[in-house]
Amino acid sequence: MTIEVHGIRKRFGSTVALDGLTFTVQPGRVTGFVGPNGAGKSTTMRVILGLDAADEGTALVDGAPYRSIPRPMTKLGSLLDAAALQPSRTARNHLLWLAHSQALGGKDVDRVLELTGLTAVRNRRAGGFSLGMRQRLGIAAALLADPPTLMLDEPFNGMDPDGIIWMRGFLTSLAAEGRAVLVSSHLMGELQDTAHHLVVIGRGRVLADAPLPDLLAVHGTLEQAYVDLTRGAVEFRTSDETR
Structure with missing residues (x-):
């Protein structure tokens, strides 16, 4: 089960959001999806889910557009x-x-509440949850139909240290089960400890699509790889950064 993005182009008025984006999310690994603000990460995820329509190109989940899949959460869970x-x-x-x-039914709900550590607060109103707890609830929703593919946008946001440690192990375990996992994040340290593969984008284009060890061999750390690869794609820079 894969996510395949091929030649996606998307404009919003005169602004080019995606400019021929192509990459594949393979099963059995966590693929990190990174880039500066405005690089096109959120737009890409929305195109994959059919929330935004691409001007050109295709985004397929298990070989089909997400919106054409009956019971789509059984194929791809998202946050x-x-x-x-x-x-x-x-x-x-x-x-x-x-x-x-x-x-699906109540047994599926109870299963994912247990998986995400929310059983004890299952009867609390979600509006009173902290951001970290809402993240867990969103991940529980993504896992409801036990999909083979997951797509998570900034899942580490709002997590306390215990939550971050849990999230690292949880993502790794999902990939170990053979699932394809796409994770967007700005936290390079967490991805370095979690991801197997990285897709780096800037200004709507793929800047790197490589196994994590290959990037570390060249750049030393994922943070340095990110800085080196996206240097020309950052929208806002100080005068010191442009020297």
């Missing part, structure tokens, strides 16, 4: 915005609402 929930619903009811849309 784009941890705040996208009805705050008056309890955590369990939020997940039940999603589960019913995919012909």
Whole structure:
């Protein structure tokens, strides 16, 4: 099960958001998806999910557009915005609402609450959750239908140190089960400890698409690789940075 992005181009008015983006997310590994603000990461994820339409190119999940897949959460689970929930619903009811849309039931909800450490707070209203807890709830939603492919945008945001350690191990375990996992993040240290492969983009183009060890062999650290590769694609720089 893969995510295949091929030749995606997307404009918003006169602004080019994606400029021929091509990469593949393979099963059995965590693929880090990184780039400066405005590089096109969120737009790419929205195109994969069919929330934005590409002007050119294709984005396929298991060989088909996401929007054409019956019960699509059984193929690809996603977390784009941890705040996208009805705050008056309890955590369990939020997940039940999603589960019913995919012909799933309460046992599936209880399974993912346990997986993400939310069983004890399942009857609390989600609007009162911290950002870290909302991230866990979003990941629980992504896992509801036990999909072979996952796509997570900034899952480390709002996590305390214990949560970050849990997230690292959790992502690694998902890949070890043979799932394809795409993770967008600005936290290079966390990706260096988690990712197997990196796709680096800037200004809507792929700047690097390589195994993590290959990047580390050249640049030493993932943070340095990021700085070196995206130097010409950063929108806002100080005068010192342009020297």
